[in-house]
Amino acid sequence: MKNWIWGIDIGGTNTVCGLVDSKGNINNEFTLKTRDFENAEDLVVRLCSEMKVHSTDFRTVSGIGIGAPNGNYYNGCIEFAPNLKWKGRIPLADMFRKHCGLPVSLTNDANAAALGEKHFGGARALDHFIVITLGTGLGSGFVCNGQVVYGHDGFAGELGHICAFPGGRNCSCGLQGCLEEYVSARGIIRTMKEIIDSQQVVPLPSFAGREFDMLDIQKEAQNGNPAAVHAFEVTGTILGRNLALAATITSPSHIFLFGGIAHAGELLMAPARKAMNEALLPVFRDKITLTQSHLLGRNAAVLGAAALLLNDVKSGKQN
Amino acid sequence: MKNWIWGIDIGGTNTVCGLVDSKGNINNEFTLKTRDFENAEDLVVRLCSEMKVHSTDFRTVSGIGIGAPNGNYYNGCIEFAPNLKWKGRIPLADMFRKHCGLPVSLTNDANAAALGEKHFGGARALDHFIVITLGTGLGSGFVCNGQVVYGHDGFAGELGHICAFPGGRNCSCGLQGCLEEYVSARGIIRTMKEIIDSQQVVPLPSFAGREFDMLDIQKEAQNGNPAAVHAFEVTGTILGRNLALAATITSPSHIFLFGGIAHAGELLMAPARKAMNEALLPVFRDKITLTQSHLLGRNAAVLGAAALLLNDVKSGKQN
Numbered sequence: 065m066k067n068w069i070w071g072i073d074i075g076g077t078n079t080v081c082g083l084v085d086s087k088g089n090i091n092n093e094f095t096l097k098t099r100d101f102e103n104a105e106d107l108v109v110r111l112c113s114e115m116k117v118h119s120t121d122f123r124t125v126s127g128i129g130i131g132a133p134n135g136n137y138y139n140g141c142i143e144f145a146p147n148l149k150w151k152g153r154i155p156l157a158d159m160f161r162k163h164c165g166l167p168v169s170l171t172n173d174a175n176a177a178a179l180g181e182k183h184f185g186g187a188r189a190l191d192h193f194i195v196i197t198l199g200t201g202l203g204s205g206f207v208c209n210g211q212v213v214y215g216h217d218g219f220a221g222e223l224g225h226i227c228a229f230p231g232g233r234n235c236s237c238g239l240q241g242c243l244e245e246y247v248s249a250r251g252i253i254r255t256m257k258e259i260i261d262s263q264q265v266v267p268l269p270s271f272a273g274r275e276f277d278m279l280d281i282q283k284e285a286q287n288g289n290p291a292a293v294h295a296f297e298v299t300g301t302i303l304g305r306n307l308a309l310a311a312t313i314t315s316p317s318h319i320f321l322f323g324g325i326a327h328a329g330e331l332l333m334a335p336a337r338k339a340m341n342e343a344l345l346p347v348f349r350d351k352i353t354l355t356q357s358h359l360l361g362r363n364a365a366v367l368g369a370a371a372l373l374l375n376d377v378k379s380g381k382q383n
Numbered sequence: 384m385k386n387w388i389w390g391i392d393i394g395g396t397n398t399v400c401g402l403v404d405s406k407g408n409i410n411n412e413f414t415l416k417t418r419d420f421e422n423a424e425d426l427v428v429r430l431c432s433e434m435k436v437h438s439t440d441f442r443t444v445s446g447i448g449i450g451a452p453n454g455n456y457y458n459g460c461i462e463f464a465p466n467l468k469w470k471g472r473i474p475l476a477d478m479f480r481k482h483c484g485l486p487v488s489l490t491n492d493a494n495a496a497a498l499g500e501k502h503f504g505g506a507r508a509l510d511h512f513i514v515i516t517l518g519t520g521l522g523s524g525f526v527c528n529g530q531v532v533y534g535h536d537g538f539a540g541e542l543g544h545i546c547a548f549p550g551g552r553n554c555s556c557g558l559q560g561c562l563e564e565y566v567s568a569r570g571i572i573r574t575m576k577e578i579i580d581s582q583q584v585v586p587l588p589s590f591a592g593r594e595f596d597m598l599d600i601q602k603e604a605q606n607g608n609p610a611a612v613h614a615f616e617v618t619g620t621i622l623g624r625n626l627a628l629a630a631t632i633t634s635p636s637h638i639f640l641f642g643g644i645a646h647a648g649e650l651l652m653a654p655a656r657k658a659m660n661e662a663l664l665p666v667f668r669d670k671i672t673l674t675q676s677h678l679l680g681r682n683a684a685v686l687g688a689a690a691l692l693l694n695d696v697k698s699g700k701q702n
Contacts, residue, residue: 208527227624313633
């Protein structure tokens with residue numbers, strides 16, 4: 065019986081691999097430094113050899129699922145990923161097939177997170193939901209009619225790059241006012257700095273004289289510091305308004321928040337829920353469950369990558 | 384052989400029926416006044432009797448497809464439609480089944496338009512596209528992975544009610560700044576009035592002393608009147624910016640414009656295309672075809688309603 069799938073999460077810093085069973089348990093996890101590999105194929109060769117070593121019995125492995133930045137499900141390539149050394153279009157899935165001889169599926173990290181939620185998290189019974197991944201940036205995976213929305217080119221679900229504020233903050237993508245410049249780790253840090261600079265609120269003693277990060281703001285807010293609470297209110301309100309927009313298009317039953325800021329829970333979600341419902345048509349209002357991912361704190365990227373392959377095997381796209 | 388489908392388009396004023404063949408030809412068309420019927424079941428009884436009269440052989444009819452305002456695909460009901468006399472939730476599909484004994488499918492007019500485009504129009508080979516219906520308001524039908532996006536409750540695709548301008552024009556839905564208050568027949572009329580009132584442009588002699596409508600603005604613009612051209616530029620720019628937003632979520636290959644203002648063609652589409660591409664991530668830019676519906680000028684609502692039933696029969700949802 066082929067009961068195991070290797071889930072691989074390729075990030076700018078680390079590449080994490082885990083052997084996932086059908087219940088979503090992760091075993092035999094190992095990590096490589098992505099940046100140690102000058103070209104992608106060297107990483108693939110090393111991963112394939114490590115996976116053989118780390119599999120109790122490689123013959124019981126049914127395939128490999130990969131989540132990667134700018135991963136394109138349709139062609140199995142990483143395409144022009146700004147956070148990776150490897151430039152251009154990298155045919156990663158083909159490289160894995162060549163070196164392992166197993167079925168391989170690849171997508172971007174947010175789509176993998178959505179599939180992880182569907183197979184192993186809070187969306188098992190759901191066919192219409194959104195997963196928002198809040199890290200350095202903001203990613204999103206949309207599931208409609210039980211299927212991930214990839215779009216015609218494999219790049220659908222870029223909610224982080226819809227315009228939240230015309231003429232707003234400069235985004236690394238070249239546009240202005242992108243949602244992820246407001247709702248992400250770097251977004252809330254920038255908002256916190258603006259709040260401090262505006263001097264309309266009390267300063268934050270614990271931040272004095274050093275750079276602060278998202279966790280510092282979260283701790284301050286949890287301790288009741290009004291400026292930090294305000295930073296979450298501002299961030300949550302912007303998030304909620306733009307979730308309303310996405311929900312007006314796809315009408316999901318649930319929206320799951322995953323990653324860094326999602327750990328702040330109601331600090332972020334309460335203002336987001338309020339703003340979302342205020343901006344929704346009456347027909348959608350108070351019907352959408354906005355909640356933390358059920359995989360929060362687990363290695364959702366590895367689970368999601370494994371779920372991708374599992375999904376493709378089930379639907380006959382891999383055999 | 385059951386080769387025919389009755390397509391029914393229920394509107395606030397008229398209910399139009401046509402017998403549609405598999406190639407999208409409409410025959411034996413007839414119209415009833417929707418408002419003549421105090422309750423929905425009276426209309427259904429009359430329609431069923433008329434359809435029998437108007438069918439050459441009723442035994443060759445495979446089913447009935449219905450497009451209706453606030454039509455919910457999942458339960459076959461018209462739900463709380465503001466433009467119809469009949470209040471509350473009307474189980475229209477069930478009424479038709481009872482009185483005709485045929486398979487029946489129902490959805491809203493914009494989703495029907497999207498299916499019409501897929502079966503009989505410009506989207507036959509497409510699986511990822513959007514149809515925007517521009518009438519008194521703005522409707523939208525999203526097709527992802529070859530399927531209409533209905534959402535968890537049947538109400539997905541309400542692009543007309545995303546917020547184009549926070550705190551903007553009051554919308555009949557109770558929200559402010561909804562897209563359809565800017566991009567629709569009534570939207571462009573309002574914009575034209577604002578342009579005239581602002582006196583930044585030359586007045587429009589042909590409008591003097593009377594109410595003007597959307598066609599008047601279109602004619603003036605086609606004659607080169609700069610104020611009317613400007614009204615289309617403003618409207619197209621707002622449309623384009625918000626299409627970018629929708630495209631960033633679902634990444635369609637094509638966006639089709641249908642209905643009233645769509646007849647203005649490049650007057651509307653040129654500024655829309657420009658604004659859309661400016662607001663898109665580089666990865667999406669200049670890849671989306673924004674074009675008029677290929678059903679423009681035909682009875683797309685009747686065709687779309689028939690396509691709905693055809694689609695359900697093909698996918699085994701009706702038999």
